[in-house]
Amino acid sequence: MSSPYPVQRLTHLQRSPEMSLRINFSFLQRFKDEARISKVRTRDGEKLLIRGSVVSSPQNLQFAETKMHKSEKTVRIGVLGASGYTGSEIVRLLANHPQFGITVMTADRKAGQSIGSVFPHLITQDLPNMVAIKDADFSRVDAVFCCLPHGTTQEIIRGLPKELKIVDLSADFRLRNIDEYEEWYGQPHKAPDLQKEAIYGLTEVSRDEIRDARLVANPGCYPTSIQLPLVPLIKANLIELRNIIIDAKSGVSGAGRGAKEANLYTEIAEGIHSYGITKHRHVPEIEQGLSDASHSIVTVSFTPHLMPMSRGMQSTIYVEMAPGKTIEDLYQQLRISYEDEEFVVLLEKGAVPHTRNVRGSNYCVMNVFPDRIPGRAIIISVIDNLVKGASGQALQNLNLMMGFPENMGLLYQPLFP
Numbered sequence: 252m253s254s255p256y257p258v259q260r261l262t263h264l265q266r267s268p269e270m271s272l273r274i275n276f277s278f279l280q281r282f283k284d285e286a287r288i289s290k291v292r293t294r295d296g297e298k299l300l301i302r303g304s305v306v307s308s309p310q311n312l313q314f315a316e317t318k319m320h321k322s323e324k325t326v327r328i329g330v331l332g333a334s335g336y337t338g339s340e341i342v343r344l345l346a347n348h349p350q351f352g353i354t355v356m357t358a359d360r361k362a363g364q365s366i367g368s369v370f371p372h373l374i375t376q377d378l379p380n381m382v383a384i385k386d387a388d389f390s391r392v393d394a395v396f397c398c399l400p401h402g403t404t405q406e407i408i409r410g411l412p413k414e415l416k417i418v419d420l421s422a423d424f425r426l427r428n429i430d431e432y433e434e435w436y437g438q439p440h441k442a443p444d445l446q447k448e449a450i451y452g453l454t455e456v457s458r459d460e461i462r463d464a465r466l467v468a469n470p471g472c473y474p475t476s477i478q479l480p481l482v483p484l485i486k487a488n489l490i491e492l493r494n495i496i497i498d499a500k501s502g503v504s505g506a507g508r509g510a511k512e513a514n515l516y517t518e519i520a521e522g523i524h525s526y527g528i529t530k531h532r533h534v535p536e537i538e539q540g541l542s543d544a545s546h547s548i549v550t551v552s553f554t555p556h557l558m559p560m561s562r563g564m565q566s567t568i569y570v571e572m573a574p575g576k577t578i579e580d581l582y583q584q585l586r587i588s589y590e591d592e593e594f595v596v597l598l599e600k601g602a603v604p605h606t607r608n609v610r611g612s613n614y615c616v617m618n619v620f621p622d623r624i625p626g627r628a629i630i631i632s633v634i635d636n637l638v639k640g641a642s643g644q645a646l647q648n649l650n651l652m653m654g655f656p657e658n659m660g661l662l663y664q665p666l667f668p
């Protein structure tokens with residue numbers, strides 16, 4: 252697995268007339284011939300202020316700190332809905348992104364407040380206060396993450412400058428068929444023209460289209476955890492398209508930060524419950540992705556559950572194998588499909604994915620098991636709903652759209668315990 256930052260041996264070191272160090276190193280040569288480095292700790296503790304990123308050195312430089320001054324970041328980011336769970340997760344992830352700097356953050360009820368006052372874990376972030384969307388200055392923004400409730404984004408995006416790159420975390424642009432959107436979301440689509448332009452952003456499946464997109468519809472959390480294992484198996488004709496049964500479980504942050512009686516501690520703790528049985532709005536999104544993979548109509552049984560945990564999601568998927576196919580065929584297909592993917596991990600045979608092993612990270616961890624009923628298989632896939640299921644995948648997509656390495660700012664290891 253490669254490093255999140257260009258940690259490389261120095262290939263050249265010299266002093267410039269202003270006593271700053273100018274350093275050429277091989278990683279950045281892929282982008283520019285030369286970069287200057289930001290803060291460097293030398294063996295004797297001396298600190299040198301220079302521009303750039305992380306380096307290691309064969310000489311007296313031990314580490315360079317990853318901090319770049321905001322003015323040195325090249326892409327100006329707006330976070331719409333920064334006072335919510337996915338918006339604040341974008342802020343957390345971007346704190347370590349060497350190229351994306353936040354210039355605008357919006358909120359609704361919390362407009363006027365600082366991010367640190369709304370989210371004390373982000374108190375060290377030196378960022379402008381959140382403003383109402385109507386007061387946001389988009390002339391200082393190159394790309395936005397829309398972390399707003401369904402239905403809101405369709406209207407708001409219309410008013411944004413046309414040249415902005417947009418990653419929308421809501422479901423507003425995920426369904427290509429706007430009649431289906433109306434059926435499942437209970438309101439007519441307000442921006443059918445923009446829907447035509449939107450690219451569904453399941454990164455590992457649609458990377459090439461995402462690179463050229465202006466508007467990306469970031470997938471829902473359940474659909475991400477379900478499509479990542481099923482799409483390659485369906486494309487390789489290894490499983491039957493009928494009788495796909497998905498039992499999925501989510502942490503409570505999946506429901507957003509807004510206060511709801513059903514999400515009180517007393518309603519959630521010490522128990523689990525199903526919801527949205529047969530009518531959860533992720534059904535058409537899952538079926539759209541699986542139907543695309545098979546070039547035919549796929550339907551699924553999908554039942555989500557709410558778990559007494561803050562973050563995390565597991566999808567347990569029961570499938571029939573195609574005639575003559577074995578668990579080994581399914582396992583090898585997933586291995587081949589994901590061996591070069593940074594953020595999808597197929598465990599060793601028999602090892603069980605745990606949600607707590609992906610907390611806070613952009614990884615999807617999966618495995619496939621033989622059922623005791625011959626011909627059937629059980630697939631388990633886990634993600635952090637707020638990272639690979641939302642803000643992490645959104646950042647992965649914007650990295651691609653802006654021409655940066657897909658993993659930039661995303662190689663957080665999972666939190667444990």
Ligand SMILES: NC(=O)C1=CN([C@@H]2O[C@H](COP(=O)(O)OP(=O)(O)OC[C@H]3O[C@@H](n4cnc5c(N)ncnc54)[C@H](OP(=O)(O)O)[C@@H]3O)[C@@H](O)[C@H]2O)C=CC1
Binds near residue numbers: 332360470
């Ligand atoms: N939570 C998750 O795991 C996932 C969520 N998503 C989707 O991402 C989007 C954001 O979700 P999440 O962060 O959880 O939601 P939250 O409820 O936590 O945050 C919503 C944000 O939108 C703002 N907002 C609410 N109403 C309006 C409005 N009318 N105009 C402008 N801003 C408004 C809120 O501001 P304020 O708080 O100041 O009122 C807040 O900043 C949703 O569409 C959700 O479905 C997608 C994948 C996973």
Ligand SMILES: CC(=O)N[C@@H](CCC(=O)OP(=O)(O)O)C(=O)O
Binds near residue numbers: 420421471504505533
């Ligand atoms: C626990 C919980 O309530 N989860 C949410 C899903 C969150 C998500 O992925 O997304 P979208 O809202 O963006 O589709 C739900 O079931 O509606």
